[in-house]
Amino acid sequence: MSTVHETAALLPGPAELRAHLRALAVLDTTIGGDPRFCSYTFDTAWGPGVEAALMENGSGDDFAILFTSAGVLIRGFDHESEMSPYGTDDEQVWPGVIDEVPAPLRPLLDEPAFRDEGIDAPRVTACLWRETGDTAWRTGSAIAFPSGSEDPDGSGFLFPLLVDRSPETVQAHFEDDYERPVPLDAVRHVLAGHPLTPAITAALNPAALSDNALLRRITAHPEVASYLACDGEFDLARTDPIEPIALPNGLLVEPVAGCNAGGTHYLCGPAVPGGSRPVLYTDSEGQASLIAESLADALTLAIVLPSWHDALAGFRAPALNSGYIDDHPDHATVRDRLLAALQLSPATERDVLDRLLATAARTVTDGFLPHVPDEEDSAFQPMLELFAD
Numbered sequence: 001m002s003t004v005h006e007t008a009a010l011l012p013g014p015a016e017l018r019a020h021l022r023a024l025a026v027l028d029t030t031i032g033g034d035p036r037f038c039s040y041t042f043d044t045a046w047g048p049g050v051e052a053a054l055m056e057n058g059s060g061d062d063f064a065i066l067f068t069s070a071g072v073l074i075r076g077f078d079h080e081s082e083m084s085p086y087g088t089d090d091e092q093v094w095p096g097v098i099d100e101v102p103a104p105l106r107p108l109l110d111e112p113a114f115r116d117e118g119i120d121a122p123r124v125t126a127c128l129w130r131e132t133g134d135t136a137w138r139t140g141s142a143i144a145f146p147s148g149s150e151d152p153d154g155s156g157f158l159f160p161l162l163v164d165r166s167p168e169t170v171q172a173h174f175e176d177d178y179e180r181p182v183p184l185d186a187v188r189h190v191l192a193g194h195p196l197t198p199a200i201t202a203a204l205n206p207a208a209l210s211d212n213a214l215l216r217r218i219t220a221h222p223e224v225a226s227y228l229a230c231d232g233e234f235d236l237a238r239t240d241p242i243e244p245i246a247l248p249n250g251l252l253v254e255p256v257a258g259c260n261a262g263g264t265h266y267l268c269g270p271a272v273p274g275g276s277r278p279v280l281y282t283d284s285e286g287q288a289s290l291i292a293e294s295l296a297d298a299l300t301l302a303i304v305l306p307s308w309h310d311a312l313a314g315f316r317a318p319a320l321n322s323g324y325i326d327d328h329p330d331h332a333t334v335r336d337r338l339l340a341a342l343q344l345s346p347a348t349e350r351d352v353l354d355r356l357l358a359t360a361a362r363t364v365t366d367g368f369l370p371h372v373p374d375e376e377d378s379a380f381q382p383m384l385e386l387f388a389d
Helices: 004-010 014-032 106-110 167-178 184-191 198-204 211-220 222-229 295-304 308-312 322-327 331-341 349-360
Strands: 040-047 050-056 062-068 071-077 126-131 253-258 264-268 279-282 287-292
Touching: 004 126, 014 040, 014 050, 014 062, 014 071, 014 167, 014 184, 014 198, 071 106, 167 184, 184 198, 211 222, 211 295, 222 295, 222 331, 279 295, 287 295, 287 349, 295 331, 295 349, 308 349
Parallel strands: none
Antiparallel strands: 040 050, 050 062, 062 071, 071 126, 253 264, 264 279, 279 287
16 A cells, blocks of 8 residues: 555655755756646745645646655645545545645645635645655654555655656656657756756757747746846837838848837748747847847847847957846845746847857848848838947
């Protein structure tokens, strides 16, 4: 029989468990490509002083692992378990499951997220906890499990990736979940706590950095969307340019975002499933520049170097970006958080600047300097100051 007692003996300490749960969330988000449909998520600001690792399988089963300064609480719910409050005569939690939860952690069970309308009991069939300073996981010591089931409280069903944390088991789970191969080396990389790289992201999901995937990810993360709309000058709600444009090279242009100053970002070329397109920017003063080889690069540019317009005018470090950082001293922390949310690789200002300048230099020679159709002398001027160092 598999119960919380066996699970408690196989779980790692809180720090290792937290790292593993974060890795599962990264893997799920990357492999699946759409955060809305992920089973495993990790919320670093679930509540005041509370981080939450969450699992919902879409069939009515879920768990929440809450990390607090007082300790860690694990709440699991198997909707088919005989120990479900819905299966008891009095619609209460099975005797012994939460009776011994210590006072500092007990309020976590009262969260509205763990209670369904019409039933006066938390949604729980399996519960474990570990107060700060404890050396082992604890469970209810006097639970009388119903007979006739190998997994009466659902713990074996809910927590398999927490008790067997091997890359092979995790790989098998996601291959079964998404019905396609998942490379073991990439799984090992993420489980080891290493940051995502473009190569690892592409290995886990070749379409993860496609235009459509990135745009979905922006809308799924309010902080990312808010930053891009304001400081990043990449507002997805502004897709109505001041005037139509055309390119000498004949590529189609699709407005994808705008900025408060009237500028517009365009994706250039035909949309290809799973593919990416160069990004062109036009301002309201008749200037334009190719700024990135892909939407992924353009978003990295907006997040890492929000003062990139000044770079095209010739500004360089230390003046470049210094004013923004003076006004936003937490920029480095925010930058890293936003890049991680979009599954983009970490990048330095120097890296991003070099890519920007190299890409902008192609604007005229490769036919990306736009003009207004059917208007004479309507060509835009290049934003890049070629004489600048």
